[in-house]
Amino acid sequence: MKFNSADHIQDLQYFGEFGGVNPSISDSSTYTFLSAKTMFDTFEGNADGCYLYSRHSSPSNLYLGAALAAMEGTETANVAASGMGAITAVLLQLCRAGDHVISSRTIYGGTYAFLKNFTPRLQIETTFVDITRLDIVEAAITEDTKVLYCESVSNPLLEVADMRGLSHLAKKYNLQLVVDNTFSPLSIAPAQLGADIVIHSLTKFINGSSDTVGGVVCGTQKFIDQLRNVNDGASMLLGSTMDSLRASSVLKNLRTLHIRMKQHSRNALYLAKKFESDGLKTVYPGLKSHPSHVLFKSMMHPEYGFGGMLTIDVGNLENANQLMELMQHRNLGYLAVSLGFYKTLFSAPRSSTSSEIPEKEQIEMGLSDGLIRFSIGLDNNIERTYEMMKTCMLEVGILSQAGTEV
């Protein structure tokens, strides 16, 4: 694939107010005008380069948006105060009462809860489907369907969406294909594969330091203008605005994303292979045993690997909890939700991040009690980490001395 998002980020050039190599941080909520006429034009969105009020836009947020648009290869982007701030604004902008959404059934718990419990109050209905089955997706389309929603790599089951196939369906039925690419920045570029709108929770890999929440919507200038419209734009009116100070901080972290993703992926692949050969039920898109391994390969930018997320199934919640507590005790990572940190993070999604999903549906989608989701860290010596993790597994009794699952 020719498109290399990291190069596009590198190619951006910034000069701060005093010639600094970083753009200056805009430390104002409101902006002055020399002429009243220009103020009116700015409010109407007709004065390029002028700022009115920081919920509308601010220089720092525009810099970060431009870098993320360069990364996804879209015309432009709009940052938000959180991933959910980006997701909810997009769905409410695209749908009105009577409209229908088709969504993958394995998505982030918050997004699931929004579509399942919140949008029906606005008469927006959602059908949840197995996104890996294009025939099922197509059969769910009605004349009211407006949006196809999925995650490129799903949370927490690591199912992979066939972006080209979904985009083909979206074009055929005139739908908007909206993709949450939080799990696979740089390795997959959904807009290059036909997605109309790409969303990220910046909270995870992109910021990478677990010190803030943030989100972004990448899309066409036309759609982003709609989101920002002062009269009926969801981003503008719902008010999920990122602070300038945070925007500048996320931008600085974004610049090392390509190096971090390579290390996350390298470490995750190493552990996934080891865990699998030890006899643990391991899910990682980089393993040949993953049902969408070949599909992922056909979409990915190989340099950045298969990402930092993997799951193992240790049979039951008690095993999972014991193992996670022991691994934390040995300083192999933190028992915490979220992902994309320098340390490994692990949690049992069924009782945490996916607890919004009713039990019956959890079972249907294969979300079992003993599932542990790992966000693999940037460990310099992953061989040592593996040996220490294996010792924990032996002590908890998940592996026997022979190295096979008991």
Ligand SMILES: *Cc1c(COP(=O)(O)O)cnc(C)c1O
């Ligand atoms: C965390 C996450 C979100 C929500 O993002 P916030 O920044 O927590 O609002 C959405 N989608 C995915 C895949 C996530 O992991």
